[in-house]
Amino acid sequence: MDNRHIDTICAQGCYKPKSGEPRVVPIAQSTTYLYETSEAMGDLFDLKADGFFYTRLGNPTTDVVEKKIAAMEGGVGAMMTSAGMSATLLAVLNIAGAGDHIVASSALYGGTFNLFENTLPELGITTTFVSPKASDEELEAAFKPNTKLVFGESISNPSLAVLDIEKFAKHAHAHHVPLIVDNTFPTPIFCRPFEWGADIVVHSTSKYLDGHAVALGGIIVDSGNFDWTSGDYKGLTEPDESYHGLTYTEAFGNAAYITKARTHLMRDLGATPSPFNAFLLDLGSNTLHLRMPRHADNAKRLAEALEKDPRIAYVTCPSLPSSPDYELTQKYMPNGTCGVISFGIKGGRDNAQAFQGFLKLAGIETHVADLRTCVLHPASTTHRQMTDAQLEAAGVRPDMVRFSCGIENFEDILADVMQALDQLKF
Ligand SMILES: *Cc1c(COP(=O)(O)O)cnc(C)c1O
Numbered sequence: 001m002d003n004r005h006i007d008t009i010c011a012q013g014c015y016k017p018k019s020g021e022p023r024v025v026p027i028a029q030s031t032t033y034l035y036e037t038s039e040a041m042g043d044l045f046d047l048k049a050d051g052f053f054y055t056r057l058g059n060p061t062t063d064v065v066e067k068k069i070a071a072m073e074g075g076v077g078a079m080m081t082s083a084g085m086s087a088t089l090l091a092v093l094n095i096a097g098a099g100d101h102i103v104a105s106s107a108l109y110g111g112t113f114n115l116f117e118n119t120l121p122e123l124g125i126t127t128t129f130v131s132p133k134a135s136d137e138e139l140e141a142a143f144k145p146n147t148k149l150v151f152g153e154s155i156s157n158p159s160l161a162v163l164d165i166e167k168f169a170k171h172a173h174a175h176h177v178p179l180i181v182d183n184t185f186p187t188p189i190f191c192r193p194f195e196w197g198a199d200i201v202v203h204s205t206s207k208y209l210d211g212h213a214v215a216l217g218g219i220i221v222d223s224g225n226f227d228w229t230s231g232d233y234k235g236l237t238e239p240d241e242s243y244h245g246l247t248y249t250e251a252f253g254n255a256a257y258i259t260k261a262r263t264h265l266m267r268d269l270g271a272t273p274s275p276f277n278a279f280l281l282d283l284g285s286n287t288l289h290l291r292m293p294r295h296a297d298n299a300k301r302l303a304e305a306l307e308k309d310p311r312i313a314y315v316t317c318p319s320l321p322s323s324p325d326y327e328l329t330q331k332y333m334p335n336g337t338c339g340v341i342s343f344g345i346k347g348g349r350d351n352a353q354a355f356q357g358f359l360k361l362a363g364i365e366t367h368v369a370d371l372r373t374c375v376l377h378p379a380s381t382t383h384r385q386m387t388d389a390q391l392e393a394a395g396v397r398p399d400m401v402r403f404s405c406g407i408e409n410f411e412d413i414l415a416d417v418m419q420a421l422d423q424l425k426f
Pocket residue numbers: 083084085086109111112153156157182184185203204205206207216217218
């Protein structure tokens with residue numbers, strides 16, 4: 001357990017150069033590693049010794065950032081992936097296969113919803129979606145004998161629903177299955193899901209953790225707390241013939257899950273990040289603790305201003321006392337949520353689309369959680385094929401604008417929004 005404050009971990013990470021070595025994490029842009037004897041290399045392949053032998057399975061630069069984010073979340077180990085989507089995919093495939101079942105919150109990132117709804121069923125893994133506000137009875141009813149995990153987002157993208165982590169963990173554990181939480185939006189600066197019973201955390205590091213919108217990435221963090229021997233996880237508790245009959249829970253104890261993810265899934269599926277992207281992630285995360293409070297503060301102040309504006313139909317921001325999620329926010333992330341808010345503009349789809357076009361400081365982007373303010377009107381962009389009725393059914397209102405506050409000066413962000421609203425006809 002790393003007892004340093006998270007700010008210090010952000011700035012210095014787990015990289016400790018020796019005398020005369022580079023102060024900054026070096027980029028090990030090498031696919032391969034040299035060994036002097038075949039025995040030394042053989043031990044690596046038998047998982048008897050620690051070390052790098054091929055970058056698909058591990059790399060010194062990537063290793064540094066993995067250890068850093070594991071420390072930030074309070075976990076025992078982590079594995080970086082090429083994108084957030086592959087982190088979620090591998091986190092699931094590590095413990096679920098054909099014939100298995102997932103219970104997932106319905107408030108999910110679109111890509112994750114597609115993965116669970118369309119792609120995983122083709123591999124034989126099905127999902128029952130539950131409302132993030134599901135009652136105990138509704139949650140209980142979603143479990144099946146073949147349920148292998150529960151999944152949710154600490155703050156969902158884009159609907160901004162806050163997950164009741166403790167409640168979802170309680171139900172998962174009653175069924176001897178782990179809770180996996182996507183903690184992309186609040187980041188460990190504002191929310192630490194392991195402290196509330198989550199067992200595995202995943203991130204799209206493409207968002208705040210990198211923060212500069214320069215590198216796609218994902219990461220899986222293992223809390224080390226889940227007892228894999230109490231459930232039906234044969235891949236972890238029975239011998240792996242591809243490693244001479246090694247059993248993960250026996251050989252790696254509370255790091256069994258994250259070790260298997262690497263030695264088994266990354267070996268066979270290869271969703272590996274480039275060492276350069278790992279370097280960029282480390283660099284970006286050096287200032288995460290400074291950026292997140294500014295993102296959150298800008299978002300909350302903008303939400304407060306819009307809530308009072310007669311031209312605005314509604315504002316969604318879990319930090320506002322008027323939010324239905326305010327109590328959960330106070331419990332799980334009392335110091336802030338994230339920089340993303342959404343709001344509806346009176347006058348419907350046309351005004352929302354026009355508003356987006358009038359913005360000058362905020363960029364129109366299919367992205368969020370960038371240090372530069374960006375905006376998206378889903379009905380005229382990502383969801384433009386849908387009719388108004390289909391949009392309503394998907395929970396995306398035609399008048400809704402998703403607004404990701406950057407770390408610019410608040411008065412400038414507010415002025416940009418106000419001048420765009422001033423140009424609309426009501
Ligand atoms: C963006 C995002 C993802 C997907 O991550 P990529 O890095 O784009 O693959 C997953 N979950 C959440 C909450 C996201 O915002």
